[in-house]
Structure formats: structure tokens, C-alpha cells
Amino acid sequence: MTRFSRPTAVAVGVVCAVLLSGCGSGFLGSGSTLTVVIGVDGPLTGKLADLGLGIRNSAELAVAKANAKKTVPGVTFVLDAKDDQADEATALANGQAFVADGRVMGVVGPLTSSGALAMAPVLSRAGLAVISPSNTSPALTWGADYRANGKKRQYATYFRTVTTDAVQGPLLARYAYKRLEARRAAVISDKKAYGSNLAAEFATAFEEVGGNVAFRTTVQSGTTDFTKLATQVAAAHPDIVYYGGEHPEGGPLSAALKAAGVKVPLAGGDGLHTDGYVKAAGASSEGDIASQPGISVEGLASAFAYLDAYGQAGLKEEPGPFGPYAYDSTWALIQAVGRVRQAQPDLSGPELRTAVADALQQVSFFGVTGDVAFDEYGDTRNQVASIYQVKKGAWSAVVPFGRLRDF
Missing domain, CATH: 3.40.50.2300 (Response regulator)
Known part of the structure; x- marks a missing residue:
């Protein structure tokens, strides 16, 4: 990834408001004011923390942009980042905690495919959307035996923004x-x-x-x-x-x-x-x-604002290879919430959670990493590496x- 200079820290929300004016539009309609929590799961400490922190930081940029621009009127987004240390059991426990928090309407992560294999069944049963910027195991969307028995979607609420x-x-x-x-x-x-x-x-x-x-x-x-x-x-x-x-x-x-x-x-x-x-x-x-x-984002014009914002936010950690995909994953959840609020502005609780997961299937926008949309298995339609x-x-x-x- 591009190396950044380390300027004096700038409020992330201000940076996003100024530099990240693209990558999606606002939604009409309001309804009651609502706080929506987006969970993030990944290794924030340990040997893979450099990757996990880039994911968390990028999700923070997306949330700050949505709040600063009032992308979804009547909704304030809050990030809840949990550390799984790249451990499957911890990822599972974090997933259970997200399910138990009724304010959580979607989860970004986990970093590892092993963590996702542990977490995805729990979130799917609860109707809670999870979208990973980094999982690459085909088993998560096609099943472990897809070569012998064909592709079959495994988890109705699981999505990813990277190819496999x-x-x-x-x-x-x-x-x-x-x-x-x-x-x-x-x-x-x-x-x-x-x-x-x-x-x-x-x-x-x-x-x-x-x-x-x-x-x-x-x-x-x-x-x-x-x-x-x-x-x-x-x-x-x-x-x-x-x-x-x-x-x-x-x-x-x-x-x-x-x-x-x-x-x-x-x-x-x-x-x-x-x-x-x-x-x-x-x-x-x-x-x-x-x-x-996924594509090499360094030469993508759509990534310039994101890269600039990341650099100017005074963050210690590099975005890493998955930061851009974490930004788009978070933005996809924000877009899904917006779709639901536009259609049913007073929806909340478990009904909103289920509706967000359903709406995520229909989300489509041009993001930091290019076209973001999902096929019938929950995989990105942008199948490039x-x-x-x-x-x-x-x-x-x-x-x-x-x-x-x-x-």
C-alpha cells in the first residue's frame, strides 16, 4: 500500500467530510432518530494486528463520513470494534456478543476465513449481516464440497467484497x-x-x-x-x-x-x-x-480520496491490503441501512436487522475498490485479483x- 506522511492528527470526521464526497449518495426520508452500531471483528493485537487495525481504521473513516454528511437522515452510526487476535474461538465469542447487542445491524470482518467459518453460522441464524473485506475461502459461500456437489449458498447473511x-x-x-x-x-x-x-x-x-x-x-x-x-x-x-x-x-x-x-x-x-x-x-x-x-487500488482514481483521507487522519497504522475493502464493506452496510430507512423509516430492532441483511443483497455502488455488488452466493461480482x-x-x-x- 501507499506510504503516507504522518501529519498532525486531524479529526477523522472533518477529513472525511472534505475529501470523501463520493462513493455513494445520501437517502431521502427520515423517521425517528436512531443509533445504528456496526461491528468490526479482527486482530487488533497480536501477530496480524497490522491487518486488523487497517480494517478498523478504514471502517471508522466510512462511519465518520456517513455521520458528517448525514448520508442516512435520522441515523447516527457508531462503530464497535472487537479484537479476535486471529483466534477462531474469540471470533465466535465476538459474534455472539454482536448478536446479543440489539443495536448492531451489521458486522465488518472477520479478517481470517477460519474466524468467519466460526462466526458466520451464529450471525446467519440471528439474521445479522456480516461482510468481510478479506475472507477468501470458497467454502464460506459455495460450501466445502463445491467441486463435487456444486455451489450452494451457506449463510444467507454472509457477504464479502474480495474475490476468493x-x-x-x-x-x-x-x-x-x-x-x-x-x-x-x-x-x-x-x-x-x-x-x-x-x-x-x-x-x-x-x-x-x-x-x-x-x-x-x-x-x-x-x-x-x-x-x-x-x-x-x-x-x-x-x-x-x-x-x-x-x-x-x-x-x-x-x-x-x-x-x-x-x-x-x-x-x-x-x-x-x-x-x-x-x-x-x-x-x-x-x-x-x-x-x-481484488484490484490494485493504488492506481484507481476512485481510491485517491480514501488514500488521502487515511493519510491525513494521523493514523499510526497503514491501511494495508484490506483497508480499502473494509471501507467499501462498511459503506455497503450503511447503504443497506439507508435503503431500509427510506422504505420503512420507523423500522427498528430485530426487524431492522433482518431487513438490512436482505437489503445488502441489492446494494450496488461504485466505491473505493470499483464496482461493489453481490451475486447470489454473497460473493463480490468484481471477480478480479x-x-x-x-x-x-x-x-x-x-x-x-x-x-x-x-x-
Whole structure:
């Protein structure tokens, strides 16, 4: 993501009012004054806090804009951000707390697919909308057995603004085979829902286009010593090493591979596309590759106001790869509330909660990340991914806008 200078902190609401005048319109109609809480769930502390804080901060920008511009007349939006530390049990508990708070009309998050698999059933049973800016497991919208039995929507109130591993994994596999001319791959993953599924999508697609997965294994989350594994990978002589997992393990893995003489790129998904990965891997990250579900927003005119607002708000944390999608996720919930208030201005309580989830299915607007709308499964209709490479110590987009048909 773009680096920002750190000016003196400016009131977020003022920044939003001045700089974020686009990305959706206000709603007519009023009714009684109402406070609507939007929940946010993600790791605000711990090893993935850099991602979670970017999501929370971006949601705050959207809420501040809606309040400053009175986007939904008669409604004041309040954010309730809960820390799940990227732990499934905590995400579940947070979800239960959101359900119990009758003021909560929607939730942004969780960061991880594992957290969403724990939380989504609880929220769905309560009729509470949840929209993630970062979940990529196809199982959340299509079911775990979609390859064998076809796609079937899993949770009526679950949505996401990013594409899935069924796009980003194959996109990078085809890029590696056709653009990098890689023919042999080593595939490694952690055992979480996100990492294992992403690695499987990459491996399947790589073999479908003619590549050979010469080595495959899994590792435990939290592993930092990859010396033995790096030696095993070196013996397989891969042209590319793919890691399905997150940057706290991916960085040390890259360093170990380079130390063992494996001089080919380490590739992965959005779990690696963070500043934390580059810091953890150090100089070994140079040339490594990561996909990102969604478009590279740095060159999008629609993202300029958001990026400027984020930079001028005096926030300590970078927006990260999911901040723009968190902004659009929050704005989608605000739009859904507006739709309901316009049609039924006096609706509140459980009826409003259910109506917001129903209205979210019909929301459509041009946001920070481009077109925001949802298909019959709750997935974004904007099925694109981007590919980045570490160049001179920073991520640089090499495929800013990628569709599977392009490779």
C-alpha cells in the first residue's frame, strides 16, 4: 500500500467530510432518530494486528463520513470494534456478543476465513449481516464440497467484497507457468482453512496448465525454524515455491529457503502481501510474489480520496491490503441501512436487522475498490485479483488487474 506522511492528527470526521464526497449518495426520508452500531471483528493485537487495525481504521473513516454528511437522515452510526487476535474461538465469542447487542445491524470482518467459518453460522441464524473485506475461502459461500456437489449458498447473511482463493490461487499458478515459465513447484501450507485451501487451489491449477508439483507438505502455524524443510525443498529443485499461509511464517520461510540455496521466488496469497512479510524475510524477500484478491487500488482514481483521507487522519497504522475493502464493506452496510430507512423509516430492532441483511443483497455502488455488488452466493461480482512482487524492499504491482481468462 501507499506510504503516507504522518501529519498532525486531524479529526477523522472533518477529513472525511472534505475529501470523501463520493462513493455513494445520501437517502431521502427520515423517521425517528436512531443509533445504528456496526461491528468490526479482527486482530487488533497480536501477530496480524497490522491487518486488523487497517480494517478498523478504514471502517471508522466510512462511519465518520456517513455521520458528517448525514448520508442516512435520522441515523447516527457508531462503530464497535472487537479484537479476535486471529483466534477462531474469540471470533465466535465476538459474534455472539454482536448478536446479543440489539443495536448492531451489521458486522465488518472477520479478517481470517477460519474466524468467519466460526462466526458466520451464529450471525446467519440471528439474521445479522456480516461482510468481510478479506475472507477468501470458497467454502464460506459455495460450501466445502463445491467441486463435487456444486455451489450452494451457506449463510444467507454472509457477504464479502474480495474475490476468493478459487480466483487468486489459479491466477498466480497460471502467471507462474506462462509468464515466469515455472514448470516445477514446491507447495507448502499451514493447516488453517485459508492456507490449506489456497495451496490446494494453486497446486490444482498449476498441474492443470501443465506444471508439476514436485514437493508438497504442511507446517504448523507458529513455526519459525524452517532449516530442515528448506533443505528438503532444495532437493526437489523447484522453479517456484508456493506457501499457503500468513506472513509471520512466510517471512522466515523465505529467509530459510534463500539460505539453503533455493534462489527461486517464494509465492503466496494475500497472507504474504503485507509490510510484515517484507520485514520478517528481510533481503530474502526480494523477488518474492504474492497475489491479492481484488484490484490494485493504488492506481484507481476512485481510491485517491480514501488514500488521502487515511493519510491525513494521523493514523499510526497503514491501511494495508484490506483497508480499502473494509471501507467499501462498511459503506455497503450503511447503504443497506439507508435503503431500509427510506422504505420503512420507523423500522427498528430485530426487524431492522433482518431487513438490512436482505437489503445488502441489492446494494450496488461504485466505491473505493470499483464496482461493489453481490451475486447470489454473497460473493463480490468484481471477480478480479492482482499480483505483486517485492522490488527494492517494497511490494510493487506486476498485474494490477487480473482475470483468469487473461492467462
